Amino acid sequence: MKARDSLPLAFLRSACVNGGVTAGETREASLGKGDDATAQSHGFPSPRVPSERSAGSDSGGDARPATPYDFSRKYWAFAIPAVIAILAVIVFPWLFTLYMSTQDWKIGGGSAFIGWSNYAILFQDERFLEAVGRTFWFTALAVVLPVILGVAAAVVFHREFPFRGVLRTVFTMPMMATPVAVALVWTMMFHPQLGVLNYLLSLIGIPPQAWVYDPSTVIPTLVMIEVWQWTPLVMLIVLGGLASLPPEPYESAIIDGANAWHLFRHITLPLVWPYVMIAVMLRTIDALKVFDNIFVITQGGPGTASETMNIFLYLQAFQFYKLGYASALVVVFFIIIVLLSLLLLYARQRSKWNA
Amino acid sequence: MAKVEIASLSKRYGENFVVKDLSIEIPQGEFLVLLGPSGCGKTTTLRMIAGFVEPSSGQITLGGRDVTTLPPWKRNTGLVFQSYALFPHLTVDENVAFGLEMRKLPAAERRENVAEALRLVRLEGFGERLPRQLSGGQQQRVALARALAFRPDVLLLDEPLSNLDAKLREEVRVEIRELQQKLGLTTVMVTHDQDEALSMADRLVVMSQGEVRQIGTQRDLYERPADRFVAGFVGRSNFLAGQCEGDGAFISAGGLRMACTAGVRGKGTLALRPEAVSVGPEAAHLDNSFEGVVEYISYLGSVLDVRVRLAPQDRIIVQIANRSGEVLPKMGDTLKVGWPATSGRVFAEES
Numbered sequence: 001m002k003a004r005d006s007l008p009l010a011f012l013r014s015a016c017v018n019g020g021v022t023a024g025e026t027r028e029a030s031l032g033k034g035d036d037a038t039a040q041s042h043g044f045p046s047p048r049v050p051s052e053r054s055a056g057s058d059s060g061g062d063a064r065p066a067t068p069y070d071f072s073r074k075y076w077a078f079a080i081p082a083v084i085a086i087l088a089v090i091v092f093p094w095l096f097t098l099y100m101s102t103q104d105w106k107i108g109g110g111s112a113f114i115g116w117s118n119y120a121i122l123f124q125d126e127r128f129l130e131a132v133g134r135t136f137w138f139t140a141l142a143v144v145l146p147v148i149l150g151v152a153a154a155v156v157f158h159r160e161f162p163f164r165g166v167l168r169t170v171f172t173m174p175m176m177a178t179p180v181a182v183a184l185v186w187t188m189m190f191h192p193q194l195g196v197l198n199y200l201l202s203l204i205g206i207p208p209q210a211w212v213y214d215p216s217t218v219i220p221t222l223v224m225i226e227v228w229q230w231t232p233l234v235m236l237i238v239l240g241g242l243a244s245l246p247p248e249p250y251e252s253a254i255i256d257g258a259n260a261w262h263l264f265r266h267i268t269l270p271l272v273w274p275y276v277m278i279a280v281m282l283r284t285i286d287a288l289k290v291f292d293n294i295f296v297i298t299q300g301g302p303g304t305a306s307e308t309m310n311i312f313l314y315l316q317a318f319q320f321y322k323l324g325y326a327s328a329l330v331v332v333f334f335i336i337i338v339l340l341s342l343l344l345l346y347a348r349q350r351s352k353w354n355a
Numbered sequence: 356m357a358k359v360e361i362a363s364l365s366k367r368y369g370e371n372f373v374v375k376d377l378s379i380e381i382p383q384g385e386f387l388v389l390l391g392p393s394g395c396g397k398t399t400t401l402r403m404i405a406g407f408v409e410p411s412s413g414q415i416t417l418g419g420r421d422v423t424t425l426p427p428w429k430r431n432t433g434l435v436f437q438s439y440a441l442f443p444h445l446t447v448d449e450n451v452a453f454g455l456e457m458r459k460l461p462a463a464e465r466r467e468n469v470a471e472a473l474r475l476v477r478l479e480g481f482g483e484r485l486p487r488q489l490s491g492g493q494q495q496r497v498a499l500a501r502a503l504a505f506r507p508d509v510l511l512l513d514e515p516l517s518n519l520d521a522k523l524r525e526e527v528r529v530e531i532r533e534l535q536q537k538l539g540l541t542t543v544m545v546t547h548d549q550d551e552a553l554s555m556a557d558r559l560v561v562m563s564q565g566e567v568r569q570i571g572t573q574r575d576l577y578e579r580p581a582d583r584f585v586a587g588f589v590g591r592s593n594f595l596a597g598q599c600e601g602d603g604a605f606i607s608a609g610g611l612r613m614a615c616t617a618g619v620r621g622k623g624t625l626a627l628r629p630e631a632v633s634v635g636p637e638a639a640h641l642d643n644s645f646e647g648v649v650e651y652i653s654y655l656g657s658v659l660d661v662r663v664r665l666a667p668q669d670r671i672i673v674q675i676a677n678r679s680g681e682v683l684p685k686m687g688d689t690l691k692v693g694w695p696a697t698s699g700r701v702f703a704e705e706s
Binding site for chain 2: 246248249251252254255256257262266267271
């Protein structure tokens with residue numbers, strides 16, 4: 001009797017696993033046909049339920065059968081397109097770059113193996129070291145400022161006020177603009193004589209500025225564009241975080257006499273911090289690899305005053321045709337980005353209260 | 356510790372009264388429960404006392420101090436939310452200490468109060484944990500400790516037990532009640548659960564659609580319900596439609612003549628508690644005695660609910676204690692039922 005009871009159960013489970021039979025049909029098969037269920041379950045395509053399960057557990061179907069993994073070779077075929085794509089666009093270029101970085105390879109000049117020499121030269125190249133320092137300086141500003149302003153904007157837009165929807169859309173528009181077109185428009189606005197920025201400054205009695213045409217102001221000016229363009233992204237991320245916060249802790253804190261600053265400092269900020277960290281991470285990676293704006297507006301100038309790692313890389317590879325040298329630079333750049341990302345991921349993990 | 360006076364308190368949104376003309380005095384140390392179905396205005400009332408909702412009219416006095424227009428943080432009330440509202444990123448200690456920090460208590464006193472509050476809710480040794488490392492019941496107790504830590508004049512509980520499972524709920528009920536009595540805290544609790552309300556309260560306010568239906572002790576509400584709503588909401592009642600003859604006589608829709616407490620002449624409803632009905636031989640001597648057919652039986656263990664048809668339009672549920680050895684009625688049996696005149700309460704048709 002016991003064995004007979006368990007067989008329909010086994011059948012039920014296998015039906016669940018295979019997913020091909022509706023509940024109604026299953027019940028009909030196992031209850032209505034009684035003993036015939038035995039034959040039924042045998043006829044069913046490969047019910048992959050371990051035998052001790054079906055025999056031992058008549059206590060019910062609460063324990064779901066473990067998914068049977070099938071490592072048959074035939075399924076590997078499904079992975080092939082993905083493997084090919086990854087090999088073609090990630091693994092091969094990567095390995096080839098590593099190979100190139102050990103070569104003295106000039107476009108049109110052939111190549112020769114030189115081992116670590118490219119790296120050795122790179123770390124003595126003052127222009128490179130300056131570019132690294134400049135990149136970090138630019139990145140620090142282009143991360144911190146948009147994040148501070150973005151969080152502030154998110155707090156503002158989290159409140160209800162008239163025309164909030166329209167204003168939020170207007171505020172996010174810089175993000176949607178085409179990068180190169182934006183850079184060209186800024187270039188026109190920066191023009192010392194004809195640019196609108198100096199005209200606006202003249203209206204309030206401030207002397208004209210050199211903007212991107214002066215080595216001392218070029219980086220802050222480029223950061224300004226970055227802030228204008230990417231603060232909305234930070235705002236959107238943080239706004240999403242704010243929307244997910246429960247209202248009760250705030251009321252509870254208000255009873256305790258917390259003022260607006262306390263609420264922000266002790267509740268809002270710690271609770272949205274994981275979201276802020278996401279924004280910091282995205283901004284850092286973005287700012288490190290900044291290229292389009294700088295290339296269109298200054299090409300790294302004046303002199304080398306706005307030459308970041310990417311611009312330096314571009315010049316080495318496509319102006320001076322030193323492919324081997326540029327490849328070594330790419331490898332170093334890659335390592336820097338990976339290390340920074342790991343650091344930020346670790347910081348984000350630490351900041352999580354809802355882990 | 357303070358008494359709370361609420362005078363003709365109303366909250367109106369447009370034409371719509373959420374709370375209408377609520378007046379009650381809560382003496383110091385009383386546990387008052389606002390009971391009613393959802394949307395009856397009980398939570399709004401509590402939030403008006405806490406200061407989150409501004410009353411449209413009326414006055415709230417805490418310990419002789421008019422707080423009607425004061426902001427929440429100047430009222431010295433402790434509020435426990437249904438969702439606990441703990442700060443997820445702070446430890447238990449920091450959660451409890453938050454209110455004290457905001458009130459600028461010196462650090463030493465703060466530590467003392469936190470320890471004292473956690474001891475009251477029996478959570479010593481949990482101070483370093485984060486809320487998510489605690490069970491629902493423990494989180495609830497942290498919320499309570501937080502509300503108690505700054506020694507509030509009034510404790511406000513907004514459905515504090517609704518997020519707990521049934522078993523735990525009964526334990527925490529007793530715990531909160533004992534704590535409240537020990538501290539002599541004036542407490543106002545909101546709930547829609549009548550068991551919870553009956554087991555914890557000194558006094559209850561039954562509300563429906565913004566209006567107070569009845570204020571009284573458990574016994575008042577159960578034995579002398581003010582209207583049909585209270586009779587149905589607090590405990591169970593059979594309701595028989597019919598006509599009241601005025602002089603303690605009621606003619607049911609099925610044409611049965613029933614003796615009852617005096618009611619207003621005209622269309623009305625007779626309310627009868629299922630356990631007030633006797634069955635068998637003893638029913639014959641009572642003021643009202645009828646014979647009916649058993650239509651349906653629910654076996655609930657300690658008691659049986661038996662639906663008896665007295666007349667085609669008159670069906671009542673009778674609750675019979677399940678004493679061992681007795682013969683239980685079966686479906687289709689003819690059963691004698693009876694009840695004293697005082698058990699039947701007549702309510703005039705609500706306009």
